Amino acid sequence: MSHLQELESRSIYLIREMAERYGADKVAMLWSMGKDSTTLLWLARKAFLGALPFPVVHLDTGCKFEAMYAYREQWAREWGLDLRIVRNQTALDAGMGPHKGKLACCGALKTDTFKHAITDLGLKAVYLAIRRDEHGVRAKERFVSPRAADFKWQYQDQPLELFDQYADAPAEEGGHVRVHPILDWSELDVWEYIRAEKIPVIDLYFAKDGKRYRSIGCRPCTSPIASDAADLDKVIAELQASPAGERDGRAQDKEDEAAMQKLRALGYM
DSSP states (O other), X not given: OOHHHHHHHHHHHHHHHHHHHHOGGGEEXXXXXXXXXXXXXXXXXXXXXXXXXXXXXXXXOSOSXXXXXXXXXXXXXXXXXXXXXXXXXXHHHTTOSGGGOHHHHHIIIXXXXXXXXXXXXXXXXXXXXXXXXXXXXXXXXXXXXXXOTTOOXXXXXXXXXXTTBOOOSOSSTTOEEEEOTTTTOOHHHHHHHHHHHTOOOOGGXXXXXXXXXXXXXXXXXXXXXXXXXXXXXHHHHHHHHOOSOTTTTBHHHHHOTTHHXXXXXXXXX
């Protein structure tokens, strides 16, 4: 098999294994409409022959790009997804937003919303499209990572993983596991897989007027990079030549050097 085929095979195996282990009615997948989560969604659709047996959850902060909302509606309809859109309306009504501080905003509109979704849907496992090479804190993760009943991540005490032997239960009663099927993929792997599979992605990733988005999040907290990469081949060539970090345009990473670790320890993706 090629490198991409090996990655695909391992990811699909893990997706199927966890759905079987916990039951399709107790698992869900987060979808942010970004390149990574859409790649994960594509893999899950391949794993189940195009018909997902579990819901897809979007944590909607109300601050996304309009192109993301249009993309969500189009492909949720065309792929027949059981899409659950969840928001922390109480926090939004109280005026929560990036002006309150990036950590506070992410905590209220993403982390707290995620916690409520897990509880409300009765989930025992959640698929997430994080990658080790994206951020130093995520490099500490496991493919299957238990979370306690209070949703906290004990990053100092991660389970041992040997070959395809993964943690088989939540850390404690009332806990859940985070499942990371593309944890060992690189950013370049994702883009090469998107090209090989012809996966539709949001056009914000492609350069217009000398700029493009390399990582897409909430509109006020995401900045474009200087780029002339206007198509897939040029994006891939640019990545092969660039030493810059993928999340250089994410404001929450700049506000506090330990921002990601603080957020993830409390339950963030």
